[in-house]
Amino acid sequence: MFRALIAFQPALGHLVRGRVLPLTFAFLLLAVATPILFEPLPPLTDYVNHLARMHVMTRLDVNPVLAEFYEIRWAIIPNLIMDMVVPPLAHSFSVLRAGQMFLLLMVLLLVTGPMAIHRALWGRYSPWPLLAFPLVYNGIFLYGLVNYLLGTGVALWGVAAWIGLRRQAPQVRAIVSAVVVLVLFFCHLFAVGLYGMTVMAFEIWWLWENRERRRGLLMADLAAFAAPFLPVLPLILASPTMGLSHEMVWESRGKLEGVYLAVELYRDNIDLLFAGIVIGAGLWLAKRGALGLHPAGWVLLALGTVVFLLMPRQLFGSWIADQRLPVALFFLLLGFLVPDLRGLFSRRAFYLCLCGLTLARVAEVGINWRELAAITDDMTLAVSNIPRGSLVLVAEADASTTDTALVQALSHAPLIAVISRDALVSTIFSVPGKQVLNIRRTHADLVDREDGSPPTVSQLVATADRATPGNPRFWDFWPGHYDFVFVLYTEPNAANPDPDNLEFVAEGRGFQLYQTARGD
Structure with a gap:
């Protein structure tokens, strides 16, 4: 029996190793969902105002008191995803519960999007994209910019779809991309730009790598990339949002604050410690060849940095337009990390540190939400x-x-x-x-x-x-x-x-x- 147990150990170890990634994912997903599940009305700056609108939209037809004050004027506005998703849910649940479902969907898209990009790019799963979990709570989240963040999650999946379909016929990519762009438009206009910038970065790398044998298909590839974005122009011209186009302010100050928002929560000393651990570990691993970035990721990083530096602080009436970008870039770049975690870096140490960082961030959020x-x-x-x-x-x-x-x-x-x-x-x-x-x-x-x-x-x-x-x-x-x-x-x-x-x-x-x- 002892010999049988020894013989069974390798098989058991292989079985456990094969399930560590999905089990860790499930554990971390439950962890980041916990604050939302336990706080029906989380203290996110704009969130309760959005929920008030959801309540009006849900009850307006049956509530004469609300009808005395409010009315709904549907229009082509690139910021409608919550208005389209939450009221139908609120008819079956309370508006607070429907809002929780929306937040959970947003979190789910943000943490699975990098994994989808990574899988499409490298052809296999890796623990690296799990770094999205300790980043899911950030300063942009605390501002309550939920439409933008949900749009970021959709953009992540859209990029994964583009990469996964890159060897398919150009018209197939164009059709799928057109659907993604349309959904993103009604999530948030900035999410359309985020998706377009990332696909452009990938296409720059792809066309350069395949410049000799793809020369004859260059025009077809360019058309597949550009065509899905063409409807955005007439849509925005037909939108009342165009009336806010003059509300544009550019500021050089605050760019560094935008980067900091990607890790900001409630206490600067804890946030800086978290950032220091992540940056320090990343530099240490990169120096030893255990951490790398796909060439398309470097193109995205360069392009995103230029866009970030040039982007105005206020655009189409939306404040902190530029400061929203870094957190989205971090989620995107996680999908472009080189998947190899063997050799110098222990997977066990990675999972341990990842779970510790995530639980620490979740605990900070939970404690502060309970106090607030x-x-x-x-x-x-x-x-x-x-x-x-x-x-x-x-x-x-x-x-x-x-x-x-x-x-x-x-x-x-x-x-x-x-x-x-x-x-x-x-x-x-x-x-x-x-x-x-x-x-x-x-x-x-x-x-x-x-x-x-x-x-x-x-x-x-x-x-x-x-x-x-x-x-x-x-x-x-x-x-x-x-x-x-x-x-x-x-x-x-x-x-x-x-x-x-x-x-x-x-x-x-x-x-x-x-x-x-x-x-x-």
């Missing part, structure tokens, strides 16, 4: 004091806060009033050209239609009975227009900023809720 959930709970309790169908103005304290986590959790938290009380809130996303949600003419003047900053307390006091000098704003004469006012970023027990027009209702961590004379 107190803000959501306070806001939900305060909102319960608001009657259904109220008009709510959001303002900010004069003293700005430097607590980034507080801003992420609180800046759009008043939109909970839309979800739970069918309210009209002044900061709801309804910018023409960016969203299909529209405010009816009777209330359009009470909402920020320019995606700007809420008024400060000083501005409120100054405009309680007069208009803003030289440039009237939506909060002018606010005591007669709104029922309630949220003041954000306040200190505990802060004094009533305007006792003549405001009556204290409730407060929570970082905010106070007041009722106006109109709401009495």
